[in-house]
Amino acid sequence: MIRETAKYLFQFILLILAQVLIFNNIDFSGFINPYIYTLFILLLPFYLPNLVLLMSAFTLGLTIDLFMGTPGVHSSATLLMAFARPFVMSLYSPREGYQTGTYPRMAQFGTEWFVKYAVTLILLHHFTLFYLEVFTFHHFFSTFLRALLSSLLTSVLIIFSQFFIFRR
């Protein structure tokens, strides 16, 4: 149990550092910003107390907010993503359900399952994030394109990460 917690704490710190040090510095003409820290929410174990799930999402979002100087934007989007996670999981649930002792990983549930699961939640997160940040429908299509392309890049990065790190 403690080892488990330490593992997720390590992932938490690693993903925040990767986001702040590397991915926040990558930008394609200020248009596409990948937010790979969302991988943390995707990788959390299946049966997690609701309070733990929501609080860890809030802490994650707020930490990113602190680094980026955007009060409330990332924490709101990440919270919504964590809230939607159980519903998305049951939507794509395999016939026999999720066994205890399994983890939401590509290695365990296959590429198709992981891609569907990850992309749905990433799209939700990114669209919430971009529209909340702009907070207007004035430039609806340019925001839409930004959110869509960023989600695409984040998804690709996250899916690739499953082949190299965070495999188990």
Next chain:
Amino acid sequence: MRNLLRFIAQHHFLILFLIIESFSLFLFFSANPYQRVHFYIASHKISGRISTRIENIKDYLSLYKENQKLSEENSRLYNQAGSALSVMASDTGYIQDSLTHMKFRFLTARVINNTVNKQFNYLTLDRGGNTGIGPEMAVISGDGIVGIVKSVSPNYAAVLSVLNRDFMISAKIKKNGYFGPLSWNGNSTERATLVDIPHHVQVSTGDTIITSGYGGVFPEGFIIGTIDRFRLKGGNYYEITVKLSTDFRKLNNVQVIHNYAKTEIDSIENSVNQ
């Protein structure tokens, strides 16, 4: 009561979510420009050291380009030396006074943190109150305007970037002097919008837009950019899209401009307003 408890137990996930989410949204909506700057400064205290390191590395990598830009800027400044001096009205005409009445002072600083991909972008400079930088001073680079200093600590300054939806200055068309407010629409890192130019004014793409000097923050005549597109809005006024001459993704060395006359201008303007 029992039903209420059962309801809460049944929907506790949703209720928990709503509580934390509303707190989070409260953080978002309660932030006004002033608080945003402070949140930015607080976040800078945490990430400041890391970003200084990263910036050191980036600086080293772009040393060659930066040198070239600085020498170009130098030669340009040699050509126009004297423009920083104020022109004083005397009995017989205007004289340029270099001794007793410096109007602007230029301070160099380096950008150690800069964002372009948000709606409210800020920059951090590596100089602050200790070197004489204060709030409401203009920040320019060799290519054009950068922003306005909003808050300083002894060693750092937080600058409201042009690429911030709270940013607004007075700008004018160089060739005919018509002026209007210029702001960023949050859309592209390369463009800003100039409005309130009457429809009878001759405008064409490629015209230069400069600072008007009104408001006392920016001195008159600093380049902002060129006209990219324009259209009539509501029939009477042009809405002009300006292509910014500053590349905000490559900012490194900047100049902070201290206007010695700003307090005097402000006090005389306030006395009229009251």
